[in-house]
Amino acid sequence: MNTIDYTKEPILVEGDRTLKQIDDAIVAPLDRIPNIKFFIAIGFTLTLLLIGAVALGLSFYYGTGLWGNNNPVGWALPIVNFVFWVGIGHAGTLISAILFLFRQRWRNGIARFAEAMTIFAVITALIFPLIHTGRPWVAAVYLLPYPNQHSVWVNFTSPLLWDVFAVSTYFTVSFVFWYVGLIPDFAVLRDRAKGQIKKIIYSIFSLGWRFSNRHWQHYEMTYLILAGLATPLVLSVHTIVSFDFAVSIIPGWHTTIFPPYFVAGAIFSGFAMVQNALIVIRKVFDMKDLIPLNTLETMNKIILLTGTMVGYAYVMEFFIAWYSGSQPEYFTFVNRAFGPYAWAYWIMFSCNVFSPQLFWVKKFRRNIPLMFILAVFVNVGMWFERFVITITSLSRDFLPSSWGHYYPTLTDFAILLGSFGLFFTLVLIFVRILPAVSIAEIKAVAEGAQPTHHGGENHE
Amino acid sequence: MSKKLFSLAAIFDKPNDIMHAADSIASDGYTKYDVNTPYPVHGMDGAMKLKPSRLGYFTISIGLTFMSLMLYFMYWVNNIDYPQVIGGKPFFPLPALVPILFEVTVLTGAVLTVVIMIVFFFKFPNNSHPLHDSDYIKDVSSDKYGLYIESDDPKFDLDKIKTRFKELGASRIDEIYWDEEEVKTVNRIMEPKFVIGLILIAGFTSFSAYMHLNKLLYITPFDWMMTQHKVSAQQKSDFFEDGFAMREPVMGSVARGFIPYAFKDDIQGAEQNLLNSLPATEENLKLGKKKYLTFCSPCHGDFGKGDSRLKGQFPNGPTIHSDKVVNWSDGMLYHVITVGQNSMPGYEKQINNKERWAIVHYIRTLQRAFNAEDGDLQ
Numbered sequence: 001m002n003t004i005d006y007t008k009e010p011i012l013v014e015g016d017r018t019l020k021q022i023d024d025a026i027v028a029p030l031d032r033i034p035n036i037k038f039f040i041a042i043g044f045t046l047t048l049l050l051i052g053a054v055a056l057g058l059s060f061y062y063g064t065g066l067w068g069n070n071n072p073v074g075w076a077l078p079i080v081n082f083v084f085w086v087g088i089g090h091a092g093t094l095i096s097a098i099l100f101l102f103r104q105r106w107r108n109g110i111a112r113f114a115e116a117m118t119i120f121a122v123i124t125a126l127i128f129p130l131i132h133t134g135r136p137w138v139a140a141v142y143l144l145p146y147p148n149q150h151s152v153w154v155n156f157t158s159p160l161l162w163d164v165f166a167v168s169t170y171f172t173v174s175f176v177f178w179y180v181g182l183i184p185d186f187a188v189l190r191d192r193a194k195g196q197i198k199k200i201i202y203s204i205f206s207l208g209w210r211f212s213n214r215h216w217q218h219y220e221m222t223y224l225i226l227a228g229l230a231t232p233l234v235l236s237v238h239t240i241v242s243f244d245f246a247v248s249i250i251p252g253w254h255t256t257i258f259p260p261y262f263v264a265g266a267i268f269s270g271f272a273m274v275q276n277a278l279i280v281i282r283k284v285f286d287m288k289d290l291i292p293l294n295t296l297e298t299m300n301k302i303i304l305l306t307g308t309m310v311g312y313a314y315v316m317e318f319f320i321a322w323y324s325g326s327q328p329e330y331f332t333f334v335n336r337a338f339g340p341y342a343w344a345y346w347i348m349f350s351c352n353v354f355s356p357q358l359f360w361v362k363k364f365r366r367n368i369p370l371m372f373i374l375a376v377f378v379n380v381g382m383w384f385e386r387f388v389i390t391i392t393s394l395s396r397d398f399l400p401s402s403w404g405h406y407y408p409t410l411t412d413f414a415i416l417l418g419s420f421g422l423f424f425t426l427v428l429i430f431v432r433i434l435p436a437v438s439i440a441e442i443k444a445v446a447e448g449a450q451p452t453h454h455g456g457e458n459h460e
Numbered sequence: 461m462s463k464k465l466f467s468l469a470a471i472f473d474k475p476n477d478i479m480h481a482a483d484s485i486a487s488d489g490y491t492k493y494d495v496n497t498p499y500p501v502h503g504m505d506g507a508m509k510l511k512p513s514r515l516g517y518f519t520i521s522i523g524l525t526f527m528s529l530m531l532y533f534m535y536w537v538n539n540i541d542y543p544q545v546i547g548g549k550p551f552f553p554l555p556a557l558v559p560i561l562f563e564v565t566v567l568t569g570a571v572l573t574v575v576i577m578i579v580f581f582f583k584f585p586n587n588s589h590p591l592h593d594s595d596y597i598k599d600v601s602s603d604k605y606g607l608y609i610e611s612d613d614p615k616f617d618l619d620k621i622k623t624r625f626k627e628l629g630a631s632r633i634d635e636i637y638w639d640e641e642e643v644k645t646v647n648r649i650m651e652p653k654f655v656i657g658l659i660l661i662a663g664f665t666s667f668s669a670y671m672h673l674n675k676l677l678y679i680t681p682f683d684w685m686m687t688q689h690k691v692s693a694q695q696k697s698d699f700f701e702d703g704f705a706m707r708e709p710v711m712g713s714v715a716r717g718f719i720p721y722a723f724k725d726d727i728q729g730a731e732q733n734l735l736n737s738l739p740a741t742e743e744n745l746k747l748g749k750k751k752y753l754t755f756c757s758p759c760h761g762d763f764g765k766g767d768s769r770l771k772g773q774f775p776n777g778p779t780i781h782s783d784k785v786v787n788w789s790d791g792m793l794y795h796v797i798t799v800g801q802n803s804m805p806g807y808e809k810q811i812n813n814k815e816r817w818a819i820v821h822y823i824r825t826l827q828r829a830f831n832a833e834d835g836d837l838q
Contacts, residue, residue, distance in 0.1 A: 019498065060681050061681055145537070152542070157557070162560060166559065166563050172570075172571060177570075188498075191597060191598045192598075204587075208584055208585050209584075213496065213504050217505050218513045218515055218577050221513035222574060225516055229566045443498055443499045444500065449499065
């Protein structure tokens with residue numbers, strides 16, 4: 001077993017490359033015609049996307065009766081999927097904003113990719129509440145406070161409207177953050193471009209960036225401000241998503257632990273998704289030096305931490321349900337663990353609580369196939385967490401006379417598959433057409449890139 | 461033709477060199493110079509003696525401004541424009557508005573900071589700067605560190621700066637010129653490419669608007685549920701044996717409030733037996749007037765003088781002030797309204813029982829008014 005010195009910050013860019021070689025390594029996937037692996041992968045994701053698109057088309061034409069949604073389980077799979085995908089997005093902002101504020105320099109190699117995943121995950125997530133309205137092409141009328149002659153406004157005190165504001169703000173700010181990070185990289189691409197058309201496109205998106213230090217100064221300030229704004233924003237988004245549940249009075253939802261528990265769960269699943277995708281990308285595009293094993297190990301530690309927090313929340317929920325003495329509350333939790341949806345509950349519990357605990361062992365943290373499988377488990381578990389929360393509470397609330405049972409239909413599953421297809425198609429296209437690692441940021445943390453102490457001034 | 465010099469630029473290979481060079485050039489008193497590095501180099505702001513960025517002040521003032529505007533907007537919606545009790549909460553439930561206030565602050569603060577940075581601090585987008593496409597920028601965008609002094613600088617002296625750069629350890633020194641295109645200040649708004657582009661955009665916009673408003677909105681499922689799986693009245697339906705979608709009422713059904721009329725073919729009976737049991741109150745007279753003006757006045761005239769408003773398109777109704785009509789009994793008037801007379805149709809279906817009697821009252825009032833006696837004024 002090789003020993004790792006944890007007392008020093010590990011080298012962030014391995015392989016002793018020069019800055020020029022770093023450029024080449026990052027830009028390589030953009031310049032060459034992709035290999036067969038890429039086409040197989042995108043063919044697979046496009047197939048999933050097509051399945052989802054067909055299912056959605058049928059749902060629009062015949063109506064939402066094709067889904068399993070019923071009374072009392074009106075929210076059902078669309079909301080489960082929405083919460084799942086929004087949660088996936090949170091890891092990206094955590095990496096790009098919170099770790100930036102904490103000066104975690106290892107984030108530089110994965111920040112761009114994680115931010116892109118945030119944007120794609122939020123796009124995927126936004127589909128679900130929109131289709132859940134039944135007629136998404138007029139959803140803007142329901143969701144936005146638009147001026148009209150009837151003075152009919154949205155209800156500003158509703159958690160569902162908070163959600164509209166939170167998720168759209170989250171998307172916009174993430175996108176702006178991402179684009180600001182891309183400006184210098186577009187300029188690098190512009191200066192490397194051989195073809196005329198490529199050059200024009202990159203010039204337009206680079207806005208004419210000149211790497212001027214007078215610009216870098218404001219640029220870094222803006223980056224800091226955006227990170228400072230995005231940090232409370234990312235915490236607020238899943239808090240508000242949890243308010244959709246917690247502000248209602250349904251047993252199992254009406255709990256104050258929901259906001260922190262949802263945020264921890266979101267970061268948990270998001271990190272698992274980023275880790276999965278990074279393992280694939282560094283393999284397919286030969287970026288093992290830019291995304292070193294040390295980074296993946298650090299991510300596994302965060303998965304372990306947030307997974308333990310989520311496990312604590314599960315147990316504490318149960319305890320409070322008993323301790324509160326509220327009969328419907330207690331019933332709901334017993335019903336979750338031993339009722340008709342017990343299978344979902346135990347899939348959730350074993351995937352989320354037990355599997356990340358293996359990361360206490362250093363050997364497992366640094367074993368790529370194993371960590372990949374564990375992260376897949378985490379995502380399966382986190383999807384089931386949302387399923388358990390949404391479905392069990394709605395299907396059996398206070399009045400036994402209004403109980404009902406819910407199963408998703410084939411169309412529901414097809415749309416879920418389609419959402420994975422959309423997400424991974426966007427990820428693959430992104431890696432193909434934009435630098436998946438931030439060129440400017442990774443160069444800034446390469447060996448010898450920064451002046452030695454005192455700015456290299458000669459003290460004669 | 462001599463090109464216009466923009467600047468003299470030096471390339472350095474090591475971050476330490478550029479730090480030293482920037483520090484020295486700033487100390488020499490040059491003002492129009494800049495350092496270009498592939499990534500932000502730590503401590504460069506200090507070496508160039510730049511003031512800290514003021515962008516943060518913009519962010520906070522924008523965020524707070526929009527937060528206040530949003531707060532007022534929500535107050536206006538809930539308290540002024542359409543006050544509405546929601547969930548028994550007050551009209552201005554401040555805690556419930558906090559999430560939206562927060563989101564609006566972050567959204568406007570973040571987006572407008574970036575816009576201000578790009579547009580006002582950087583003067584971007586600007587793709588016609590002389591540095592673009594030079595070897596210099598291709599180097600500093602990758603792995604070199606550059607410093608240039610503009611020819612506009614008051615202390616600019618080509619040879620002096622060249623020696624200074626060499627002294628500081630520059631690995632290459634470039635002279636950067638303005639592009640011909642960039643110096644030209646011709647108005648290019650009428651260029652065919654631009655004009656054709658505008659026409660294409662206009663064409664596309666009109667076409668898509670037309671298709672959207674005239675075609676798309678009539679296709680299922682965008683047609684506001686116009687196509688539905690149900691049968692409408694007057695439609696054919698295979699479900700019933702008779703092929704009609706609309707059902708007839710059960711035999712013997714009577715509509716609510718229906719009173720059969722006993723003297724349909726018995727004008728004598730009506731004249732002798734029917735009496736107006738409706739009291740001649742002000743309310744009933746008003747009802748009679750209203751119904752008279754609606755149903756009777758087009759042919760008989762507003763005051764019953766037989767002055768039709770139809771101007772000969774339809775036979776004029778006779779006056780109701782003739783001796784014949786004045787001498788009719790109430791029952792006779794009622795009968796004529798109900799079943800009609802000569803070319804006048806019956807109004808049984810349109811005017812109900814009570815209203816017909818109210819009209820009779822009103823006709824009597826009109827007749828009295830036209831043949832008033834002396835004592836009536838009292």
